[in-house]
Amino acid sequence: xxxxxxxxxxxxxxxxxxxxxxxxxxxxxxxxxxxxxxxxxxxxxxxxxxxxxxxxxxxxxxxxxxxxxxxxxxxxxxxxxxxxxxxxxxxxxxxxxxxxxxxxxxxxxxxxxxxxxxxxxx
Amino acid sequence: xxxxxxxxxxxxxxxxxxxxxxxxxxxxxxxxxxxxxxxxxxxxxxxxxxxxxxxxxxxxxxxxxxxxxxxxxxxxxxxxxxxxxxxxxxxxxxxxxxxxxxxxxxxxxxxxxxxxxxxxxxxxxxxxxxxxxxxxxxxxxxxxxxxxxxxxxxxxxxxxxxxxxxxxxxxxxxxxxxxxxxxxxxxxxxxxxxxxxxxxxxxxxxxxxxxxxxxxxxxxxxxxxxxxxxxxxxxxx
Numbered sequence: 001x002x003x004x005x006x007x008x009x010x011x012x013x014x015x016x017x018x019x020x021x022x023x024x025x026x027x028x029x030x031x032x033x034x035x036x037x038x039x040x041x042x043x044x045x046x047x048x049x050x051x052x053x054x055x056x057x058x059x060x061x062x063x064x065x066x067x068x069x070x071x072x073x074x075x076x077x078x079x080x081x082x083x084x085x086x087x088x089x090x091x092x093x094x095x096x097x098x099x100x101x102x103x104x105x106x107x108x109x110x111x112x113x114x115x116x117x118x119x120x121x122x
Numbered sequence: 123x124x125x126x127x128x129x130x131x132x133x134x135x136x137x138x139x140x141x142x143x144x145x146x147x148x149x150x151x152x153x154x155x156x157x158x159x160x161x162x163x164x165x166x167x168x169x170x171x172x173x174x175x176x177x178x179x180x181x182x183x184x185x186x187x188x189x190x191x192x193x194x195x196x197x198x199x200x201x202x203x204x205x206x207x208x209x210x211x212x213x214x215x216x217x218x219x220x221x222x223x224x225x226x227x228x229x230x231x232x233x234x235x236x237x238x239x240x241x242x243x244x245x246x247x248x249x250x251x252x253x254x255x256x257x258x259x260x261x262x263x264x265x266x267x268x269x270x271x272x273x274x275x276x277x278x279x280x281x282x283x284x285x286x287x288x289x290x291x292x293x294x295x296x297x298x299x300x301x302x303x304x305x306x307x308x309x310x311x312x313x314x315x316x317x318x319x320x321x322x323x324x325x326x327x328x329x330x331x332x333x334x335x336x337x338x339x340x341x342x343x344x345x346x347x348x349x350x351x352x353x354x355x356x357x358x359x
Binding site: 047048049050051052053054085 | 230231232233234235236237238272
């Protein structure tokens with residue numbers, strides 16, 4: 001009797017943004033970046049590999065957890081490859097080795113809410 | 123045309139038809155697409171050195187293996203014709219191909235980073251440079267010419283021997299061959315002369331420019347007539 005409370009939406013054209021869940025790996029005992037420094041690190045990586053054009057890409061840090069050093073980034077779809085390659089090739093944070101792990105990527109933010117690879121199956 | 127060395131410009135002027143395939147290929151890295159066989163056996167024109175001719179004659183030989191013919195593809199380049207604009211007349215003395223190449227590379231690194239520099243560095247050279255007119259011809263791969271062109275406005279100064287002169291680069295033409303760029307440059311210079319002619323103030327200037335205009339068209343007519351004569355001569359082989 002009650003009408004369906006949900007509706008189905010299909011996105012035909014390419015999505016405007018892509019979302020990445022990333023984790024920064026740092027050696028133990030070093031300084032950990034706060035949110036601003038984290039964003040600065042991402043922009044530095046982009047500037048190094050793709051110059052001023054790369055640094056001007058619209059990249060947002062949606063969430064950042066300083067404890068686990070994981071973050072969710074939002075980037076305009078045309079810049080996804082640039083951002084991903086820049087993160088991959090970043091090697092140093094404050095003269096110490098570091099690495100970015102891209103854990104998940106999706107055009108839908110909701111898809112990052114769960115990760116099937118982390119499910120514990122009994 | 124009896125000199126021993128290969129002179130591209132002369133070669134074009136004298137053999138427009140013969141130059142269509144072979145000379146262009148020779149200018150662009152010596153690679154030829156083998157898929158279409160040469161209509162007639164290539165013989166080196168006079169003054170065309172044997173060393174430069176060798177790969178082409180091999181390519182045009184009808185007995186070339188078919189497998190190699192499908193595998194080899196010509197590398198396509200883009201030639202960017204620019205002019206150096208500077209307020210400072212001393213800038214002219216530091217227009218050298220090494221200095222200019224460094225300045226362009228620097229601009230690419232700034233704008234497009236390591237990735238852009240690596241893309242543009244493949245076969246990037248300063249092909250032609252005229253310090254008097256400030257004309258520069260740059261070459262890069264076809265895939266990355268957009269990176270190069272977008273970085274050219276960011277060249278702000280030329281630096282040589284510790285001195286730095288502000289200047290800027292104005293892109294005139296982007297072509298697939300040096301030949302089209304040369305054609306464009308001649309046409310462009312002619313229109314510039316006509317524009318100068320319109321802006322003349324006194325009679326002396328006017329006559330001077332008219333004279334140079336006439337002289338530039340006259341030399342071309344001469345070279346064209348020379349073309350035909352030479353073509354008749356080479357058609358017999």
